[in-house]
Amino acid sequence: MIKTDTMLRKLNNYQKDAVLDNSPALLLNAHVGSGKTTVLISKVMYLRFVKAIDLKDMVVLTFTNKAAKEIKDRIKTENSEIKDKDMPYFGTFHHVASKLLSQSLPVEDIGYTSDFTIMDPDELMEMAYRLMIEHRFNIKFKNKLPNRIEAIKNGITLYGNMKREDDMAALWECMVEEKQKQNKMDFDDLIINATKLLKIGLFTPKWIIIDEFQDCNAAQLAFMKEMCGTDTKLFVVGDPNQIIYSWRGSEKNIFTTFKQTYDAKEMTLPINYRSSSTILDAAKQFLADSSELEGVREEGNKIVVKNHYNPFNEAKYLCDQIKNLQREAAVNYRDIAIFYRTQRQSKTIEDALVKERIPVEVSMKKSLKDVPVLRWFVSLLKASINSNDKNNIITALNNKEFGEGLSFAKIRGLWKSEDSSVLLDKIIGFEAWCNPTKVENISEIYDYFELDNYLSPTSSTYLENKTFILDFIDSMKHYIDDKKLALTEGMLEYLNSSTLYGLNILKDSIDVEDDSVKLMTLHACKGLEFNHVFIVGANDGLIPLRSSSTEAYEEEKRLFFVGITRAKDDLEISYYTNPDNYRVLEGPSDFVYMLPSHLVAKEESKARLVDLQSIRKEIQENQVKSAQIQESTPIEGDDPEEKSSDEKRVKHEKYGEGIIESEDADSITVIFDAYGSKTFSKFFTTLEYLS
Numbered sequence: 001m002i003k004t005d006t007m008l009r010k011l012n013n014y015q016k017d018a019v020l021d022n023s024p025a026l027l028l029n030a031h032v033g034s035g036k037t038t039v040l041i042s043k044v045m046y047l048r049f050v051k052a053i054d055l056k057d058m059v060v061l062t063f064t065n066k067a068a069k070e071i072k073d074r075i076k077t078e079n080s081e082i083k084d085k086d087m088p089y090f091g092t093f094h095h096v097a098s099k100l101l102s103q104s105l106p107v108e109d110i111g112y113t114s115d116f117t118i119m120d121p122d123e124l125m126e127m128a129y130r131l132m133i134e135h136r137f138n139i140k141f142k143n144k145l146p147n148r149i150e151a152i153k154n155g156i157t158l159y160g161n162m163k164r165e166d167d168m169a170a171l172w173e174c175m176v177e178e179k180q181k182q183n184k185m186d187f188d189d190l191i192i193n194a195t196k197l198l199k200i201g202l203f204t205p206k207w208i209i210i211d212e213f214q215d216c217n218a219a220q221l222a223f224m225k226e227m228c229g230t231d232t233k234l235f236v237v238g239d240p241n242q243i244i245y246s247w248r249g250s251e252k253n254i255f256t257t258f259k260q261t262y263d264a265k266e267m268t269l270p271i272n273y274r275s276s277s278t279i280l281d282a283a284k285q286f287l288a289d290s291s292e293l294e295g296v297r298e299e300g301n302k303i304v305v306k307n308h309y310n311p312f313n314e315a316k317y318l319c320d321q322i323k324n325l326q327r328e329a330a331v332n333y334r335d336i337a338i339f340y341r342t343q344r345q346s347k348t349i350e351d352a353l354v355k356e357r358i359p360v361e362v363s364m365k366k367s368l369k370d371v372p373v374l375r376w377f378v379s380l381l382k383a384s385i386n387s388n389d390k391n392n393i394i395t396a397l398n399n400k401e402f403g404e405g406l407s408f409a410k411i412r413g414l415w416k417s418e419d420s421s422v423l424l425d426k427i428i429g430f431e432a433w434c435n436p437t438k439v440e441n442i443s444e445i446y447d448y449f450e451l452d453n454y455l456s457p458t459s460s461t462y463l464e465n466k467t468f469i470l471d472f473i474d475s476m477k478h479y480i481d482d483k484k485l486a487l488t489e490g491m492l493e494y495l496n497s498s499t500l501y502g503l504n505i506l507k508d509s510i511d512v513e514d515d516s517v518k519l520m521t522l523h524a525c526k527g528l529e530f531n532h533v534f535i536v537g538a539n540d541g542l543i544p545l546r547s548s549s550t551e552a553y554e555e556e557k558r559l560f561f562v563g564i565t566r567a568k569d570d571l572e573i574s575y576y577t578n579p580d581n582y583r584v585l586e587g588p589s590d591f592v593y594m595l596p597s598h599l600v601a602k603e604e605s606k607a608r609l610v611d612l613q614s615i616r617k618e619i620q621e622n623q624v625k626s627a628q629i630q631e632s633t634p635i636e637g638d639d640p641e642e643k644s645s646d647e648k649r650v651k652h653e654k655y656g657e658g659i660i661e662s663e664d665a666d667s668i669t670v671i672f673d674a675y676g677s678k679t680f681s682k683f684f685t686t687l688e689y690l691s
């Protein structure tokens with residue numbers, strides 16, 4: 001209570017009014033750096049500790065796990081008796097929807113049971129390809145299957161002028177049926193199914209609080225609406241200037257819609273506390289209307305705009321600059337951040353920093369697919385706790401690297417008990433093994449599956465793979481211990497979370513407190529702040545990324561605005577003369593020209609090209625040595641542009657050369673230069689890998 005009082009005293013009048021407001025619906029228009037997070041946390045604390053609202057009666061929806069954790073941690077600090085389990089509905093939309101479906105809503109009514117598992121987009125695609133082969137569906141534009149599935153889910157017809165209809169509708173129907181049969185929901189199903197069942201009015205919290213409201217999509221709005229009982233109060237906070245996820249379908253006029261639908265009161269937080277007035281004035285150039293945004297800080301340093309010959313030179317320069325800041329101005333590494341537009345830009349900078357022994361942390365949303373052994377292991381565990389999960393049983397057995405490399409035909413033989421498989425016997429016997437097994441013995445899972453037999457102990461990757469699996473098991477054990485869950489129930493929850501949050505489950509995303517330089521994409525920097533910010537690659541084709549529409553270009557602008565406004569004191573923006581990438585134009589982009597000249601100190605890079613060859617060679621060698629980081633599939637907070645990165649070229653004896661568009665355990669889709677897209681079963685096709 002004392003802390004809550006002190007906290008309220010620290011707020012300005014705009015902020016305090018928002019926290020104390022008791023309207024049935026409030027829309028808080030929070031300008032950049034105006035204390036949105038501060039107000040959100042204060043609001044929850046105020047409701048709990050002053051208004052005595054039970055935390056279980058509050059739904060607090062955030063866009064990242066990290067944001068929800070921050071709020072929960074503050075509540076726990078205020079009262080140490082409060083535990084995570086007392087705040088079951090604090091989390092991302094997917095997390096809360098999944099919680100409701102597994103614990104409070106009658107999922108049986110829609111053909112599921114409460115122990116359903118969650119499938120990520122990769123698993124969904126695997127299912128699609130498998131059904132396509134099994135049912136011999138004729139699907140056009142296979143290389144665009146993810147888009148086509150997304151479209152059919154949303155009732156949109158893609159490729160309307162297609163001459164001949166294909167079996168897309170039948171495939172989707174089959175997938176819906178199969179998901180139900182296997183008791184699995186994909187990410188969208190979580191929100192859609194929860195919304196469907198909420199209609200019955202089974203769960204009506206007293207408060208619904210939403211962060212980053214500007215990035216909500218129609219499905220999320222419907223989800224919120226169905227949770228509203230007659231007495232439910234709504235408190236939503238957002239900044240229309242920071243819409244950076246419209247590709248996810250965020251509603252264009254979401255603020256107007258909300259105001260009209262709920263007759264909401266509107267309040268504004270106009271004061272930016274974060275950035276120097278120079279940085280704020282520069283940021284304003286990227287807003288259509290900046291009249292309301294006020295700053296309180298001094299003028300500060302000019303923004304440095306710098307030119308580098310290429311990314312290698314830049315990486316070298318960044319190392320020198322960071323060392324200077326640390327040596328001469330005693331700046332902590334944790335106060336420095338480097339932002340780039342695409343994840344693949346990170347490697348050059350990271351390698352250079354590591355080489356110079358500068359502590360660095362790269363923020364990267366990695367999905368399970370990024371560590372193949374974990375992807376396989378999670379399939380194995382999912383198959384073991386859900387006997388209906390045909391897909392994962394096949395993935396676990398069929399995997400050539402870690403599983404038994406069994407063909408479809410052989411696996412079909414196993415169904416009919418014509419054949420036997422050690423791994424399948426383990427999968428089938430797992431439930432019985434779990435029953436007497438205690439949580440503290442969960443580490444024995446490794447031995448139960450005799451995993452050494454599957455990780456090739458003589459291979460160079462054995463130790464690394466084994467460590468990944470042991471870390472995963474350890475992290476799962478801690479999760480189950482902390483929550484005091486039964487073994488299978490805990491495993492199910494943990495596996496579902498690992499599907500939702502990817503590898504971040506092993507590590508609580510980026511640790512801002514850790515004394516290291518932070519590297520991240522512009523998308524990932526949302527909500528953070530640093531004293532010194534470097535934004536690299538301000539060339540056309542990167543910042544902004546090449547866009548096909550005015551809307552996309554405007555979104556690139558907002559993204560750059562978000563990046564600029566993370567900086568408190570110093571901002572440096574750089575571009576390349578030779579970007580080393582044919583998709584990127586040399587020289588500064590329009591965005592650099594938009595910075596008013598009186599706010600800018602332009603500097604030519606002093607880093608010469610001496611040693612360039614050796615720097616380049618060294619970094620490239622490191623890149624080859626380190627495992628290639630696959631681009632992640634979109635999980636909450638990810639950037640779609642990151643999906644199609646490295647192009648792998650292959651050669652087919654009949655169709656000639658082409659690029660791999662997609663592949664899974666069984667099939668591979670290649671776009672051939674001369675023949676277009678073709679999908680093959682991996683069992684029957686030999687492709688020569690060219691790159």
Ligand SMILES: Nc1ncnc2c1ncn2[C@@H]1O[C@H](COP(=O)(O)OP(=O)(O)OP(=O)(O)O)[C@@H](O)[C@H]1O
Nearest residue numbers: 010011012032033034035036037038273274527528
């Ligand atoms: N009333 C206040 N007085 C002084 N500083 C404040 C006040 N409110 C917030 N701040 C500071 O302003 C900065 C920005 O606050 P916060 O991160 O909550 O803003 P935000 O609106 O969430 O930002 P963004 O939307 O840009 O992510 C923080 O450093 C915070 O401590």
